[in-house]
Amino acid sequence: MDTKTNKSTKFVIYILLGTIGIFSIFPLLWMLSTSLKNTHSIYIFPPEFIPKAPTIENYIFLFRKTAFLLWLRNSTFITVIAISYNLFFSSLAGYVFAKMRFIGKNFLFILLLGTTMIPYPVLLVPVFVIFSHLKLINTFTGLIIPGAANAFIIFVMRQYILTIPDELIDAAKMDGASDITIFLKIILPLCKPALAIAAIFAFLWTWNSFIWPLILAPNNEYYTLQIGLALFQSYNNINWGIVMTGAVLSFLPQLILYLLLQRYFITGITLTGLKG
Amino acid sequence: MKLTTRFEEQLNSITFLLPTIIVFSLFLFGPILYSIYMSFQKWSLLTPPIFIGFGNFIKLFGDKRFWESLKITFEYSLIYVPATTILALFSAVLLNFPLRGRVVFRALFFFPVITSTVVTAVIWKWVLHSDYGILNYFIGYLGIKPIQWLGNPTTALISIIIVNIWRDFGFYTVILLGGLQTIPREIYDSAIVEGASLRQIFHRITVPLLSPTISVVSIMATIFSLQVFDTIYIMTSGGPVNSTTTIGWLIYSQAFKYREMGYASTIGLILFIITFIFSLIELQVLKVDFKY
Numbered sequence: 278m279d280t281k282t283n284k285s286t287k288f289v290i291y292i293l294l295g296t297i298g299i300f301s302i303f304p305l306l307w308m309l310s311t312s313l314k315n316t317h318s319i320y321i322f323p324p325e326f327i328p329k330a331p332t333i334e335n336y337i338f339l340f341r342k343t344a345f346l347l348w349l350r351n352s353t354f355i356t357v358i359a360i361s362y363n364l365f366f367s368s369l370a371g372y373v374f375a376k377m378r379f380i381g382k383n384f385l386f387i388l389l390l391g392t393t394m395i396p397y398p399v400l401l402v403p404v405f406v407i408f409s410h411l412k413l414i415n416t417f418t419g420l421i422i423p424g425a426a427n428a429f430i431i432f433v434m435r436q437y438i439l440t441i442p443d444e445l446i447d448a449a450k451m452d453g454a455s456d457i458t459i460f461l462k463i464i465l466p467l468c469k470p471a472l473a474i475a476a477i478f479a480f481l482w483t484w485n486s487f488i489w490p491l492i493l494a495p496n497n498e499y500y501t502l503q504i505g506l507a508l509f510q511s512y513n514n515i516n517w518g519i520v521m522t523g524a525v526l527s528f529l530p531q532l533i534l535y536l537l538l539q540r541y542f543i544t545g546i547t548l549t550g551l552k553g
Numbered sequence: 554m555k556l557t558t559r560f561e562e563q564l565n566s567i568t569f570l571l572p573t574i575i576v577f578s579l580f581l582f583g584p585i586l587y588s589i590y591m592s593f594q595k596w597s598l599l600t601p602p603i604f605i606g607f608g609n610f611i612k613l614f615g616d617k618r619f620w621e622s623l624k625i626t627f628e629y630s631l632i633y634v635p636a637t638t639i640l641a642l643f644s645a646v647l648l649n650f651p652l653r654g655r656v657v658f659r660a661l662f663f664f665p666v667i668t669s670t671v672v673t674a675v676i677w678k679w680v681l682h683s684d685y686g687i688l689n690y691f692i693g694y695l696g697i698k699p700i701q702w703l704g705n706p707t708t709a710l711i712s713i714i715i716v717n718i719w720r721d722f723g724f725y726t727v728i729l730l731g732g733l734q735t736i737p738r739e740i741y742d743s744a745i746v747e748g749a750s751l752r753q754i755f756h757r758i759t760v761p762l763l764s765p766t767i768s769v770v771s772i773m774a775t776i777f778s779l780q781v782f783d784t785i786y787i788m789t790s791g792g793p794v795n796s797t798t799t800i801g802w803l804i805y806s807q808a809f810k811y812r813e814m815g816y817a818s819t820i821g822l823i824l825f826i827i828t829f830i831f832s833l834i835e836l837q838v839l840k841v842d843f844k845y
Contacts, residue, residue, distance in 0.1 A: 286751065287650075287652065290647055290650055290652060291652070293643075293647055294644075294647050294648070294655070294658045295658075297640075297643075297644055297647075297658075297661075297662060298658050298661040298662065300719070301661050301662050301664055301665055301719070301723065302661050302664060304665075304676045304677060304680055304719070305664055305665075305668070305676070307676070307679070307680060307687055308672075308676045308679070311679065319685070320685050322690075323690065324685075324687060324690055362572070362576075366572040366573045366576075367573065369569045369570075369572075369573075370569065370570050370573045372569070373566045373569045373570055377562055377565070377566045377569075378559075378562055378563075378566075379562060379563045379566035379567065380563060382566070385570070388582075389573075389577065392577065392581045392582075394776070394828060394829065394832045395581060395585065395825065395828075396776070396779055396780035396801075396824055396825060396828045397780055397782075398780050398782060398800065398801040398804045398805065398821060398824055399584075399585070399588065399804075399821040399822065399824055399825045400580070400581070400584050400585075400588075400821075401804060401805060401808060401809075401817070401821070402588060402591065402804070402808045402814055402817045402818045402821060403583070403584035403585070403587040403588040403591060403818060403821075404580060404584045405808070405809075406587065406591070406598075406814060407579065407583055407584055407587055408579075411579075422576055422579055422580055423580055425576045425580075426572075426573045426576035426577055426580070431573065456562070456565045456569070457565070457569075460569075481667065484669070485669035485670065485671070487669070487670055487671050487783045487786075488782060488783060488786075488805075491786075492809065503669055503670075503671040503672075506671050506672065506675060507671050507674075507675075507786075507787055509675075510674075510675045510678060510787065517679050517682075517685075520675050520679070521675075521676070521679065523675075524672045524675050524676060527669065527671075527672060528668060528669070528672050531667045531668075531669075532664075532667070534667075535663070535664075535667050539660065542663070542667075542727075543659075543727055546724060546727040546728055546731075547727065547728060547730075547731035
C-alpha cells in the first residue's frame, strides 16, 4: 500500500466516520439549540441552527413555573438509594458467588443470570398486581425496588472478585476475621474499578427508567424526570422549547458522568459481549 | 469443628444473599410465577379474578390484534436487527483503523446510548415533526414534500426503528470494537504485505474472525427488539391505526387501558416463550464461540 492510496483511504474513512458522527450528535445539538430559543424563533423559517438571539427563558420557566425541581429531587432520591443498595448487596452477592462455598450455589447463580433473559413487558402486569397487594403503589419503596438488584451487576462483581487471590482471604481467616469483615475490609476496597462500572449501569438503569415509575407511581408527587418530560410532550399545545429544555437538563447528569468515566463505560459494555 | 465452620459458611452465604434475593423475588421470580397463575384468570382488577382455565390462551389464538402485533414486532426485528448490526459493524471497523481522533468519534457514537429512551423519543418527535421538524426541512432541499413521519401508518414503524437504531448502534459498536481488538494486528499486516485489498481483508479476515461477536450482538439486538416499548409509548402510542402496536405495547394497553390483567399476562407469557427460544439460539451460537 503506497502512501497515496493510504492518504485517500484515510480521507474516505474520515468522511464516513464524520457522517455517522453527525447522525449521532445532530439530534442532541438540535435539542440544545431549540432549548435556547424563544417561542417565536422555534417556528421561524428557515430554521436557525444556532439561535440568533439565545435566551434562557425556557430554563427560567422550567424552574419557576413547573414541578421540575420536585421531579429532579424524586429522581435523585430514588437513584441514590437504589444504587447504594444495589452496589452494596450486589458486591456482597458477588463475593458469595466468587469465594464462599454453600449448597445450591451454582443453581442459584444460574437462576439469577437467567433473569437477564426476561423481557420486561412480561413483568408489567404481575409486578403491578403484586405491588398493589403489598401497598407499594405510590411509594418510594416501590419506585426503588426495580433498581435495587440486577443480575448483570452481580455478574460483573463476581467476575472481578474471582481475580482476587484466595491467599488474601485465607490469611485474614487465620487471623480470625469473620466473613463480613473480610468482605468489608479486604474485598470491597479492592473492587473500586468494578464498582465504577456497576455504578454507571445502575445509574443509567434507574435514572432513565420510564415504564416502572409510569405504572408504579401514577401520583404526581412521585413523578420522576422521565415521567415529567413525557407529560410535557403529551400536552395538546406542546411548547417544544420547554420540552427540549427539560430534555437537556435530564440528559446533563449522564453526560457529565460519561465524560468523567468514559473508560469504565467502554470496559463495562465490552464485558456485556463476553457474558454467557 | 470443621462441620461448624461449614455450617457457618452456609448460613452466612444465605444471609449475605438475602437482601438481593428479596428484591429478585419481589421484582422477578415472584412476578413470573404470578403471571402464570394470572394467565388462567379473567380479571379486571375491580372484581375478584375468575378461573377460566385455558380461556385466555384460546382467546389469544383467535385474536386478530395479537397476530397483528406479532407481525409488527417481527417486522420491527427484521429491519432493526440487520440494520443496527451492519451499522455497528461498519462503525467498529472504521473505528479500528489506527487514526488520529478516533476516540472523539467513538465518544460521538456513544452519546445516544447514554440518552434515556424518553429524551430520545421527545428529541426525535421534534426532529420528525410534520410542520416544523428539521428533517422535513432537509428533505425539502431534495424536492421532497413534507412527510407525516409519525402520523402515517406506512412511515410510523420505520421512524420508530430509525430512532431506536440511533439510540442503540453505539452500544453494539463498542462490543464489536472489543471483539475486533482481540484479532492480532499481525494478521492484517501480513494480509497487506500479500497485497490484499481492504474489501478482501474485510470479507476474508474481519468477518470470519469476528463472527462469534457478531452473533452475540445480533441476538442481543433480537431480544431487545422483541420488547420495544418506551419510544412507542411517547412517539405513537401504538398508532396510527395500530401500525406500531408491538407485543410490548399490546400488553401495556390490554392491562392498563382495558384492565384485562389476566389476558395481558397471557400475552406476556407468550412473549417470554418467544424470547426464551431466541435465547436458546443464543446459547447454541455461544457454544460455537467456546469451541472457537
